[in-house]
Amino acid sequence: MQDLSPLTQQSLLSEPVEAGVVRLTLNRPEARNALSRDLLKQLHEEIERLGQEKNVGAIVLGAAGNVFSSGHDLKELTAHRADADGGEAFFRETMTACSAMMRAIVACPKPVIAAVEGRATAAGCQLVATCDLAVAADTADFATPGVNIGLFCSTPMVALSRNVARKQAMEMLLLGEPISAADALAYGLVNRVVSRGDVMAEALGMARTIAAKSKSTVAIGKQAFYRQAEMPLEEAYAYASEVMVKNMMAADANEGICAFIEKRKPEWKDK
Missing domain, CATH: 1.10.12.10 (Lyase 2-enoyl-coa Hydratase, Chain  A, domain 2)
Known part of the structure; x- marks a missing residue:
């Protein structure tokens, strides 16, 4: 493949696995792969770039460490409460950037497959729901827990409510409790559940099948x-x-x- 050298930025890794398949890795394990503004920007740009690569047939999105993604970087957001406007402009820009990145995944002509080894919460759960397909480890879990800290998961709700039934979506949003991989499969949030350690292989197998098609x-x-x-x-x-x-x-x-x-x-x- 051409022009597919790995990103130099540490928070997102991009590498061609084989003809037609590219693997992206959220690489902030020390921050539970929180979606900082920088990571949102990198992911958005890389999804758009790969979408234009004629030799790419499918994209697999995984994560380093034990957490797929904990959602927005709350430390980064909180730091901006010291801004003159109390952080309002930064908060608005962050939510706009996150929504734009999620829309880029949907608009990308290449299918994006989430490979979820660990916990996916809030905007991390939104990211899983936004991907076209998702494979999860049997030990993974999913939650939209914003209600527990006074910040309802309104933007994650958009993707969640378009992938699972209303009652299940409202239960996740209102209770803020994690659901198991088995429940995520039953709800329609993920496509397949496999043993921990087999997730990436399963996701890459799906990607290969897709990449072999027109x-x-x-x-x-x-x-x-x-x-x-x-x-x-x-x-x-x-x-x-x-x-x-x-x-x-x-x-x-x-x-x-x-x-x-x-x-x-x-x-x-x-x-």
Whole structure:
């Protein structure tokens, strides 16, 4: 792959694993991988960069240490209470930056898979919910505990409520208690639960499967999935039908269908 050298910044690592698969690692274990403003910026920029890399087919997002992410960096936020405005401008900028990063993951044409070895709380849980797929260790847990410290998890609520049923989302938000990986699987927050130590291998396996497919087709499908989900039924079918027609006209659709009929492996052009 081209132009995929690891980042030099310590708080986010980026490395190509093999053809088509890139691994990102939140690398602030000493701070429980809290999403500082700097880390939010790095993650946003790297997701956007990889989204434009024609040779990338899938991204796996993991974390160093025993915690996937504890959410926003509360120490960083609290330090700005000494600002002239009590921190209001910094708080607003941070929430805007976090929301923009989450939207970048959704908008990224490459599927992003969360590999969760440990606890994911608040904006860390939001990050898991925002990723297209998620694999968790059987010892991992998830929480939106802001209500316990007087700061309701309002922005994590956006991703959470779009991935799990309302009653489960409200339970997590109102009780602020952690749920197990098994419950996260039952709620629909994660796709698979495996033994601790097998998470990255499982996530990379999923990434390999995706990366072997037509990248243009996957990009079309990901964009359409999120767009139709917000539409009324009739509008969603009209939109999805138009997407299918345009997809049918693509070179890879023609190649894939012909390969299926001829019982051979398709040769993707990614267009």
